Amino acid sequence: MPGLYAAGEATGGPFHGDCPGDAAPMRAAVFGRAAGRTAAAEAR
Numbered sequence: 001m002p003g004l005y006a007a008g009e010a011t012g013g014p015f016h017g018d019c020p021g022d023a024a025p026m027r028a029a030v031f032g033r034a035a036g037r038t039a040a041a042e043a044r
Contacts, residue, residue: 003042005035 005039006031
């Protein structure tokens with residue numbers, strides 16, 4: 001869906017529903033940054 005960005009548990013992935021320890025906040029930070037950069041680039 002064009003223009004829709006998600007990060008963290010909303011992205012699903014290999015650990016969806018069974019995320020080990022501190023992986024969820026780190027995944028949210030990594031994919032949140034990537035989604036933000038892409039959204040900003042598309043807004044230009």
